[in-house]
Amino acid sequence: MRVGLAKRDRSRSFGTYRTKVVGALAALLVLPIAAGLTTAGTAAAAPSPALTAPAATQNQGGATVGKVEWLSERRVALWINSPSMGIPIQVQILLARDWNVNPSATFPSVWMLDGLRATDIENGWTAETDAESFYADKNVNVILPVGGQSSFYSDWLEADNGVFYQWETFLTKELPSILENDWRTTQTRGVVGLSMGGTAAMSLAARNPGFFKFAASLSGILTTTSLGMPQAIQFAMNDAGKFNSAAMWGPPSNPQWAAHDPYTQADKLKGVSLYVSSGSGTTGPYDQPSGIPGVSTNYAGMGLEILARLTSQTFATKLNSLGIPAQINYRPSGTHSWPYWQFELHQLWPQLANALGTDVEKPACGASGAIAATAAANSWIGDCVTAEYSVAGGLAQDFRNGRIYWTSATGANPIAGRIAGEYMNTGAAAGPLGFPTTPELGTPDGQGRFNHFQNGSIYWTWWTGAHAVRGAILNEWAAQGYEGGPLKYPTAAEIATPGKAGNVQGFEIGAMYNSANGTYAVLGMIMGKYGELGWENGWLGFPKSNEVAIKDNGRFTEFDGGNIYWSPATGAWSVANGPIFDGWKSVGYEGGKLGYPLSDKFDIPGGTQQNFQFGWITVIDGKTEIHP
Template sequence: MQWITDRRVALWVDSPAMGAPFQVQVMLARDWNAKPDARFPALYMLDGLRARDDESGWTIETDAANFYADKNVNVILPVGGQSSFYSDWLEPDNGKLYQLETFLTKELPPVLQNSLRTTDTRGVIGLSMGGTSAMFLAARNPGFFKFAGSFSGYLSTTSLGMPQALQYAMQDAGGYNVSKMWGPPSNPLWAAHDPYIQAENLKGTSLYISSGSGMAGPYDQVSGIPGVSTNYAGMGLEILSRLTSQSFATKLNKLGIPAQVNYRPSGTHSWPYWQFEMHQAWPQVANALGVETAAPACGVGGAIAPVANANPWLGGCVTGEYPVAGGVAQDFRNGRIFNSGATGTQVLTGMIGGEYQAMGGPAGPLGLPVTSELGTPDGRGRFNHFQAGSIYWTPQSGAHAVRGAIRDEWARQGWETGPLGYPVGDEINTPTKDGAVQGFEIGAMYWSPTTGANSVQGLIMQKYGQMGYENSWLGFPKASEQGPIRDGGRFSVFQNGNIYWSPLSGAWSIKNGPIFDAWGSQGYEGGRLGYPVGDERPIPGGTQQDFQFGNITLIGGNAQIH
């Protein structure tokens, strides 16, 4: 799980059905932080035919993140599934075996309930492909969703010409073959996934259906022909959605199944219209899921008020003040403000806020923030300092906490302007020895109880890695990299030996012991032997290490210089 912000997470959930992890992002409910014991209903939001593998179209193309910031639902965003129709496929295609109905209805819910305080009260909305899927998933899994909404969905998939239309669309969006999904049109799976045919199973589900007319609307660029948008493909797709939505709505009416149906007088198959429908559908979604339509009023006062007023980009508050370990906090649309007598009033936002949440927030090892977010002197990054550490962020490395002895040594070396640069990973325990390591742009910082915190970097770090890091005979570093020395070289001292590097000789290890002592008697790299040009190696009767201008042999415990 990766925290993107303090209220948005990315999960990679193992799917036994698909044999691979599948990413889901979750925008957490308004009261997630303020009410840590509360659980929240879920709203699944399904993407269109061209779903991307890095982020949902809903958060790329619409204001969904801001819109749901004050809503008390966990918004579930499957990421990926291009041309999948969120269904279980008969065969793999393009290297993927989609089994997304099983994933969304069987494999994902326990993860959401156990890890993200999500209840079994659920709704689903989708656009285009996702609108089709929202309706047949609700119909095929009666009772799983209390609400289903289709924005520009194709709601009659077996009617004349529709299988061929889907084949054309899926071939265009990723080169997928529709027959790998449900077989030929004669296969019963087509009917089993047709919202029109499965309509009777939607009794008891709150339904919302919308589509435009295909004519140019308020969010379209008009061509030279009156009423015709320059989005020609979007015109045709929306007309197809309108026709199938009308057939579907008529069937619902005959079955006596109520639905909110909106046939817009204009509009093409495009994101601005789906954002509009997302807003329009919310009161019905909220009613079906049992949450407030409008967020309760919240005020900003005390020490938090002047900081909030000085940072208008935070947006309005979405909660009141609530207690946290050591102080109080308040959530805003785009971040949080913390206050305590010991640390003052500080702002956290974005990925730094997410990393802080991942570390346990105020109750975690960092404690409360002691600064608001600041820019680094080089202009590349941002940071917050905390009572017991810091979090640094750059666009390239993301946000990572630095704390304890590793932070102290990193600070001594010059923070991000020192030889290591920015952190690129979180601190982790070394797997087989008592210690810790953290990766930076130009190396790593190691810590152990016996050696303290020391850095290894550059080509010396590369050599250390080739040898097995701290699990090699070298052990942990005892000092940070030192130099420059002769010919611009550098070296690092480890528990059981050293690594030396120079531009002419490369990086090589040398063990503590007779060979090292003999080399030292000649002045180390500054003496007549120069730098090592190889690691110690076996020879008949002993071992040998080669240097730029000679070698040292060790036979019978006797070191000889040549």
């Protein structure tokens, strides 16, 4: 079973809002189509010729990569500090099929643009479609910008809702050199967008001649300045994030509307291989029918697809008048929704591949030996997409849904999804974990997944993510029962403790520390008090014991400088080594006449004091007094 990014049930396209007004409008628009009053067909033209010269190298414009995180064996997320927008922008990349087989090769790219309801978590193409597995055998780097709700991927005139969108600058001036210099991406690019992204795909291609060799609009709004469209766009943007279109391009009379309109900019698309598709709005194979013939229950999606169809027809007519060839697909049914865009992604690939100069079909490959046996035993991993290749003294082979590693010492074992991503973050086979020694397995509680490696393990749950555990921390965690013990699952990577020699790793219920004292867990409210007092850099120092059970369901943990005690009745308080601790010890600790501590020590005139359940202890001028 592959551990991947969970699909979320959400509508993220151009204004897929559900209101009675839109629903009624959709029904009115669809009825003539259902009655056969309009026609649907497919107009095809040969793909346009390739550009004779590559685009000029783009200026990075000061953009820097602030963070890199691998999400799977061939999916990586970059957080790029954008000078134009003033915030980090996440861009995910699906790496080309031959990325590992041919480490010196460079690859063309496909940029996948999201819909109006784009989130800051994940691009809709990977959240809602099979794009990741579809592209697994394609020899292109797939670029997935994350975020940009209601932005139309354009440079806005003003800030709105606390953001100042400058997407066109980011995409065309700041991002390219990072992709080219660090991620082996060439200047041969294609762009595919759905809904808002379809509008932007055509607009960006027109506004930046030579930047894209291919542009596809799937259900895009391709005449943004025609009668009523600025108002429709404003309505949709307000519904998707409460954005104001005037902050984007000004009032409808502002020339910026025409400057971003694919229809008015169509003449600048000469030489770009174009693909345009839309449904009719009527009930299609991926829709749930309503009681009205031709009308699905996706009322908003029906009305929006009709708008996409009408504007796409107008745009296609303009292209034809300009003598610009395009592949135009008017589907006989279908609404404004993800299953249809996934279908179109598969349909447009041959044209896109030819425009980018890459192979349409994957080369023949096959698995053999132990890797073949492992692939057969783990059918979820899919078909091979590469031949075997060498890694760190062993072999690996990429499959559609994961990777299989082999050495003579470990045998062949598969790895995939977020566990594979964390493995990549640690350096994969060349890193400290070494090679996998097991396939992905389920934890006894049925909630997590894990792989064991030569020098550690990686554990995953949907709420904690995937994290490696190794060395002394793994040994102690195992001794305490792994995820079934008091710490539960890991929530962070092991890191060096700041200021003092040691290491620490976070878990659900606390942390595990490794220092010269040994390896010990600090849990729950004791952990909270430890943090309040400065962690290992405070006067307590490192832990010297695990949590110990004591009277009345209490607990304590020993540290270099003292102990922290907790009970259900009193909470967690520290007792420092020294005269107060010695005095409390002399009367029986928590089982004696003072009971549990009720405070940390605090200053009083001439000395210090600490309160307990049934009294207090003072140290004044070096003299300890117990007050029961």
